[in-house]
Amino acid sequence: MIGGSGGTAVVAALRVAQSLPEDAVVVVLIPDSGRGYLSKIFNDAWMSDFGFLRPHNEMDAGDVLPPRSSARPTGWPTWYW
Numbered sequence: 001m002i003g004g005s006g007g008t009a010v011v012a013a014l015r016v017a018q019s020l021p022e023d024a025v026v027v028v029l030i031p032d033s034g035r036g037y038l039s040k041i042f043n044d045a046w047m048s049d050f051g052f053l054r055p056h057n058e059m060d061a062g063d064v065l066p067p068r069s070s071a072r073p074t075g076w077p078t079w080y081w
Contacts, residue, residue: 001042003032 002010013028020026040046047053 001034002030003034003037006030006032006034 009028009030013026017024017026034042041052044053
């Protein structure tokens with residue numbers, strides 16, 4: 001569990017990694033744990049009350065797609081998996 005700034009740091013590291021050789025190492029420091037968001041963005045009831053989550057009676061793609069396999073698909077870059 002991480003907060004927004006930690007998520008931003010991870011996305012930035014993934015983007016940097018795209019242009020590096022496969023054996024390169026990228027180190028990213030995650031600046032927050034998300035602990036301060038437990039009563040808000042990690043709380044489905046709060047998110048629904050403020051319009052950030054869809055009502056539970058509506059379907060989206062996640063309701064009909066199979067879960068993502070833990071195996072890396074052929075041809076996918078190793079930095080993605």
